[in-house]
Amino acid sequence: MTAPVQADSQLAQSTLLMKVRGMTMSYGSGTAENKILENLDLDVNTGEFISIVGPSGVGKTTLLRCLSGLLHPKAGTIEVGGAIIDGPHPDLAVVFQDYSRSLMPWMTTRENVAFPLQGKGMNKADRIRVAEENLAAVGLAGQGGKYPWEMSGGMQQRVAIARALAYNAKVLLMDEPFASVDAQTRFDLEDLVIKLKQEFGVTILLVTHDIDEALYLADKVVVIAEKPATVVDVIVTGFGEERDQVDTKADPRFGEARARILHRLRKN
Amino acid sequence: MKETTTSPRLLLAQRVAAILILLGIWWLVIASGAVPSMLPGVSQILAAIGKAFVSAAFWGALGKTLLAALSGWAIAAVVGVVAGLVIGSINFLDRSTSILVDFGRSFPVLALMPVVIMLLGSNARMEIVVVALSCLWPVLVQTVYGARRQEAAVSDTVAVFRIPPLLRFRRVLLPSALPFIATGVRISASVALLIAVGVEVISQAPGIGRQITLMQQEQRWDMAFAYLFFTGMVGWAMAAVLQRFENRLLIWKRQEND
Ligand SMILES: Nc1ncnc2c1ncn2[C@@H]1O[C@H](COP(=O)(O)OP(=O)(O)O)[C@@H](O)[C@H]1O
Ligand SMILES: [Mg+2]
Numbered sequence: 260m261t262a263p264v265q266a267d268s269q270l271a272q273s274t275l276l277m278k279v280r281g282m283t284m285s286y287g288s289g290t291a292e293n294k295i296l297e298n299l300d301l302d303v304n305t306g307e308f309i310s311i312v313g314p315s316g317v318g319k320t321t322l323l324r325c326l327s328g329l330l331h332p333k334a335g336t337i338e339v340g341g342a343i344i345d346g347p348h349p350d351l352a353v354v355f356q357d358y359s360r361s362l363m364p365w366m367t368t369r370e371n372v373a374f375p376l377q378g379k380g381m382n383k384a385d386r387i388r389v390a391e392e393n394l395a396a397v398g399l400a401g402q403g404g405k406y407p408w409e410m411s412g413g414m415q416q417r418v419a420i421a422r423a424l425a426y427n428a429k430v431l432l433m434d435e436p437f438a439s440v441d442a443q444t445r446f447d448l449e450d451l452v453i454k455l456k457q458e459f460g461v462t463i464l465l466v467t468h469d470i471d472e473a474l475y476l477a478d479k480v481v482v483i484a485e486k487p488a489t490v491v492d493v494i495v496t497g498f499g500e501e502r503d504q505v506d507t508k509a510d511p512r513f514g515e516a517r518a519r520i521l522h523r524l525r526k527n
Numbered sequence: 528m529k530e531t532t533t534s535p536r537l538l539l540a541q542r543v544a545a546i547l548i549l550l551g552i553w554w555l556v557i558a559s560g561a562v563p564s565m566l567p568g569v570s571q572i573l574a575a576i577g578k579a580f581v582s583a584a585f586w587g588a589l590g591k592t593l594l595a596a597l598s599g600w601a602i603a604a605v606v607g608v609v610a611g612l613v614i615g616s617i618n619f620l621d622r623s624t625s626i627l628v629d630f631g632r633s634f635p636v637l638a639l640m641p642v643v644i645m646l647l648g649s650n651a652r653m654e655i656v657v658v659a660l661s662c663l664w665p666v667l668v669q670t671v672y673g674a675r676r677q678e679a680a681v682s683d684t685v686a687v688f689r690i691p692p693l694l695r696f697r698r699v700l701l702p703s704a705l706p707f708i709a710t711g712v713r714i715s716a717s718v719a720l721l722i723a724v725g726v727e728v729i730s731q732a733p734g735i736g737r738q739i740t741l742m743q744q745e746q747r748w749d750m751a752f753a754y755l756f757f758t759g760m761v762g763w764a765m766a767a768v769l770q771r772f773e774n775r776l777l778i779w780k781r782q783e784n785d
Binding site for chain 1: 678679680681683684686688690691698699702703705780
C-alpha cells in the first residue's frame, strides 16, 4: 500500500468536495488482467484547480473515466459532497480528450450546449438563455447558430467547455483538453480556464502529460506514475490566483517544481 | 476527378444523349424486324403516352397505385426506423434478432400473395400490407446498421450528461443513424412502386398494374408500354425528390465528409 504524500496543510481550511480512496482499476480478467490503477487516493477541495500529471499510457484517461462514472473501478470509493457515487453524477461534468467528436455535428453549438439542460428538464427559453450566457463566457458570444464543423479546433474546445459549464456541475473533469491545438491557441485556452475558475468558482480536475501545463494551471499538482499507476507526489504550486504565461513560468518555484516532477517521473 | 468538374449543363446534355441513343437502338431493332411484331415502335409509344396523359382512367389508376405504394412505404418507414433504432442500439437484441432480420430481408413477399389475398381480399388494404412488408426490410436493415455505429465520444457524452433514454433516442440515435436511414428509405421508395404495380398485376386490384394487364389482354401493347414508362418516371421523380430532401437534411454529414 502506497500512502499519498500529504501536502494539504495550506488548504486545510477549505472544504473537501471530492474524496477518492483506494481506487483500483484493471482491464480484462484472469491471466489477461491488465492492472492500470492501484490503490489511488485523491482529495479535491472546493474551488481548487488540480492537475494530474503522468506520462502517456500511465492511465490518466482510465482514471478520469472512473471518476466520471463511465467506468466502474474494481475497488475503492468515490465520494462527492460526502455521498458515495456510482456512475455519472449531476455534480460532475466532463470535457473529453476527443472533444470534437463529443460535439454532435447535427446540432448547432447553441443546441450542443443546451442539450444536457434539456435532459435536466429545463424549459426551452431558459436553455437557450443559459447556453448563450455560457457561450459568451468562453468568448463565443453570438456564435451559437454555427455548427461545430464550421469552427476551428480551439473554438470547438470552447464549446465543449461551455457545455460542461452550463451543466452547472460542482466539479469539471478535463482530459488533456488542449493536447491537439496549436501552441498559441493552447495558451489562450489555458488562460480562459483560469479565468473561468476565478469567475465561476468552479472546481477543476485536469489530467495532462504536459508538466508545464499542469504547473501553470493548478493550485495542486498530483503526479501519477508506475505500473499500475498510483500517486507518487503532490505539489502545492503557490503561485496565487493571477497567472501569466511568461512571468509565472519564469518564477524560480516553477523551475524547481518542474525539476522535481521530471526527476520523479524519470525514476520509473 | 472528371465527373466532379463536369458542369450541370454538360451533364444534362450527356443524359439526354444517353436516352436518345437508347431510343435509337430500340427503333433500329424494331425496324430490322428481329423481334416479334407485337412490340410497339418508339413513335407508337410516344403517341400512346400522349393519349394516356389526357385519359381520366389512367390518372385514376395512377392515383390508386401511388396511394397504396406511399401508404405501405410510410408504414414501413416508421416501423422500420423505430424497430431498427431499438434493435441496433441494444446489443443483445441486435445479436438475437440478426438471423430473423437476414431471413426477412431475403424472403420473397410476393410469393406470400395468395395467402394475403385469402386473408384480406383483393383490395387496397391487401396491397398496402404487401408493399409495407416488402419495404420494411431495406429500412430496417439500414437503420440497424446506422444505430450500431455510435461514435464512442458521443455515447460517453450522453452518459456523462445523463441524457434520458427518450431524448437520446430522438436527438442522438436518430440523427446519427439518419444517413443510413435515408438510404434505406430511398431504396424502399422504388421498391414500394414496383411491388404495388406487381401486386396489381397478380391480384387484379385496381391501379396501374391492372390497367397494364387489361391493355395486354386487348393487345394494346403501345398503351401497356406507355403505362410502364409512366410508372418508371414516377419512381425516378420520387427518388430525385428524396435525394434532394436528404441532401438538405444531412447537410452536416456532407460537411463532415469533405
Ligand atoms: N478499453 C480498454 N481496454 C483495454 N485496455 C485499455 C483500454 N483503455 C486503455 N487501456 C490501456 O490502459 C493503459 C492506460 O491507458 P489510458 O488510461 O488511456 O492512458 P493515458 O490516458 O494516461 O494515456 C494503456 O496501456 C492502454 O493500452
Ligand atoms: Mg489519455
